[in-house]
Amino acid sequence: MAKKWGITALLLFGVYALGMYFYIFHSDSGGIPTALKGTVADPHVFMSERELYLSEEYSKIKNFLFFVAAPFEWLILFFILITGISQAFERWIPLQNRWAIWQNAVYLFLLSLLMFIVLFPLEYYRYSLSKYYGISTQNFNSWMRDNVIEFWVNFGTTVVIVTVLYWLINKSTKKWWLNAWLLMIPFSIFLMFIQPVLIDPLYNDFYPLTNKELETKILSLAEQANIPTEQVYEVNMAEKTNALNAYVTGIGSNSRIVLWDTTLNRLSENEILFIMAHEMGHYVEKHIYFGIAGYILTMLVGLWLTAKLMRRIIARHGRVLKINRINAIHSLPLFLLITSFLLFVSSPLSNYISRYQETRADQYAIELVVDPEAAVSTFQELTKAGLSEVNPPLLVKWFRYSHPTMLERITKVANEIGKEE
Template identity: 25%
Template structure:
């Protein structure tokens, strides 16, 4: 990709001017569309929670939870089996009830903004496949947590958090090998100068690079991405085909430098630990609020106590509201790590303009210039403006005789 170089007035590289030169490449309808899509997500976050709460309330109000529990207890005499079946049926029923909302948010809206390339049939198949995987995992986790509740009704949230952590760790380790390939085709990256450069960069930081895969994200959408996933023997570097086909070598190397930063700084384990801390607080609140709600309304709902699997909608209702309130905490934990990986990636790849261009491409679905409070509350990653400015500051500090690179008009459409 060829870029025009502007001569910088004076001897100093103007970080603000260089940043603005990038930001101004997104203008007019394209910027309005980006802002509208991302800002709409703020409302979806609230309304999505209200939909989840409404579904749980309806399941309780019309005693569906009791009916599911009674059916589970008729099929299984042991509490573990009855809880597992109750949880399975609850997830099925609530999933079907939420289907119109899912179609609107995950299919129709994505199509409306031009961010989804799948037909409805292909999208529905992947949603069904994801649901099957979830039904194979979550009822078992729920049954284990209820076993703990029966044994320790006051302190179950401690062991419940630990069990959830075990599931998260196993899932993170196994997903790259057994789950991700169910949705996309993974193949070894072709040998050549680009792969050699990525392998060399990974080797500098002792990141295993025996397996570098390319997966066909383009079957779903045009978004660029890459990751270093897995633990131990399942560690692998993966790039999606959009990254390879839509961007320059400088962008690819910059993105991979960022992803290597996550691995080197052990962000996977830290993220699981941080998220479990926030989740543990949520389970603690459930352990206190759940019995109070059941004592007040349990007879009306047909729920005996918190150890009764029919209480599952009560627990998930509280959890949904808590997670909405905890969203800024989750977002800031993630954004802190993304900031750290950005700084590492600039140092590792030494491609500040490549990183700035890659950050600009994310404006397809992420508002480029949010306010400070907006970024604090809603952003899981640094904003495009923050990332471009960091890149230009790194360039000013590390590149002799730096000049402002202005991408050609229309490069974001590639």
Template identity: 30%
Template sequence: MDALALTLIFAFFVVASLLTRLWLDARQGRHVAQHQHAVPEAFARDVSLDSHQRAARYTLDKLRFGLVSATVSTAVLIGWTLLGGLGLLNVVVREWTLDSWGPMAYQLALFGAFMLVSGLIDLPLEAWNTFRIEQRHGFNRMGWGMWLGDQLKSVLVGVLLGAPILALILWLMGAAGQMWWLWAWGAWVGFSLLLMVIFPLFIAPLFNKFEPLKDMSLAERVQQLMQRCGFQAKGLFVMDGSRRSAHANAYFTGLGQSKRVVFYDTLLNKLSHGEVEAVLAHELGHFKHKHVLKRMVTMFIISLLGFALLGWLTTQVAFYQGLGVMPNLQAPNDALALLLFMLALPPVMFFVAPVFSHFSRRDEYQADAYACAQASGHDLAQALIKLYKDNSSTLTPDPLYVRFHYSHPPATERLAAMRALSPQPTPAHP
């Protein structure tokens, strides 16, 4: 592998991904702005002009923020790689830690220093999104104290969970021979499965309060639905999402004995019992069609290919030099390789994302069809209308932007498909 060729390939993907994203965002912005002055006819009965324009303003603000965020992220990526930022950080950390603490401590310290600097760079953007964009549009309900507390808890959880698996992978890279990547992948899969089990029990409660669903009428209705669908969960819980945001949602979480159904309190405050049942039936549709399992298996296969590729790249000096780093001569390069791989992968995966978006939209149609069969299609449509309005989701997205970025079908397409499937009259608005 030639270092210059790798540099040029990497630079191409970085520039191409940024320009493509900016072009798509510009298309989306123009399309939303051009259609903000009139509610689409199909939605005129359920969505006011004020709600439609509020959604347009929210969408345009998020696009403008995305423009800044993407530009900053690209500049930081180039700074870490081609401009030698990671190489400089490596020299500093290596001189301070290698002789005193040993190779493993040096590699963990390098990873920690990189994450710390990256986090500090991202922090102003995260704060701006929360306290400027979300707050301006009435979604943010956090104060600075809660927000900073969440940031600190996220760091602590990341260190407590991330440091052991990182140390294990680094040890395998140095001790397991040429097939280290296969062992490391196995460790990663085991860690991911463990995380699915412990997340609802120990991690999520650090950030939100979960209480059993107290509405017995709704609980009975939900239990009957789950029995009809052959789904078992260890509890129905309400999460205090309203403490942080006005956005509403419901989801399944956990694996095995930790599996549970979680409703945002904001969702229960906005939807009728029938609408909540229909939303849950949609989620059960993902379970029935094994979408979660399929995505998990896909993720594991992709991660296996990624580890195999990394196993080969770590033996190529040009991999380091082409991305702006001189490999260590008297210290392990495993942490450097992991960091470079993490930095180089996103610009390439950006162009693979539309494939995953396509299959995700297909899954949503299947889950909607299942919900219409198990519950009321009319209630599901009404729930979607309310959620689109309350979340200020635009009803007029650019079609190409949708095909590239949207994991869910746009409102018009989704409701049209439901109307065709549901035996009950379903409004043609979403």
């Protein structure tokens, strides 16, 4: 039976990957509407022929990798279950009668190491691809260092979460999801609070903005927006990427407005001020707190669905999946598979909400800085730096785009200019 399930899973993955290949590489979706050709939103206007070619080629490969990566991970987790590898990892634990956290740490190390090794070729291909197309500037040693740091940060966090999770499942196999959700709320907020000061600096160096004249202008915008901030941070990303970015992270006293040094090096002062006004728009609109509330609600629904699905799947197919009971640590790959699947299928909704918030932040920035030309040129530069599609296919937009497409963003600003004229 397990062999039959394995062959079926491989065939389904193959058919899905083939379908996505034809959709992304050979469908006619996307492109520039006839009415917008030759306008400031048309990449043929602001990108060179080589940039256009690389953008189209790079975007298609990236999109295809995105759509096959998650199902490929599900496939690996599925095979870890049906081949008995997960059960074997649990049997190999040398600390059977010791504290649960140590037993879980050994199991999770074995599982995490296996997933890291199996998925490494895909991650390395993504890194090589980004390097080949001139997006990444990071050397291999630095890239590996980031991967190792990420492995251990995720491992340490997961050991704590999984230990508490399976303790709750042992306490109540029916209501564990509700108790887990209640505990995850303060834990998630705590992680958001410490991320800017403890986790992010593990990967990059953050320091106050060195251009004090620019900082004064940014703080002046913040004052207009009634934002109580005294400092803007920059981060050294030029040694890793040519892409541009700025963002707001953290909550409360640990919140930060951060500019990549690539953004500082490539954009004009007016373009940087527009980006900062956009980030301030998120603060003014309280998007961080709406995001936290949405995350908490999503966790509640996700944990409830996961609990229902795990019980039903184990009851019906536990023998094939080599799962004896839900409260055994070897059931974890099923938990990870279900939660990953739910996150993937719910991403169009979360992306839709995010795009709405980004549109609001764009509108706020346009009104605050009153410089639509800088807004247009900013979006154009962001497109060129990331070799982005300005109008991706519909499925790509639904599943990948947490921001409006550049076609939508540039067109909106161009319409604002038209109204003024």
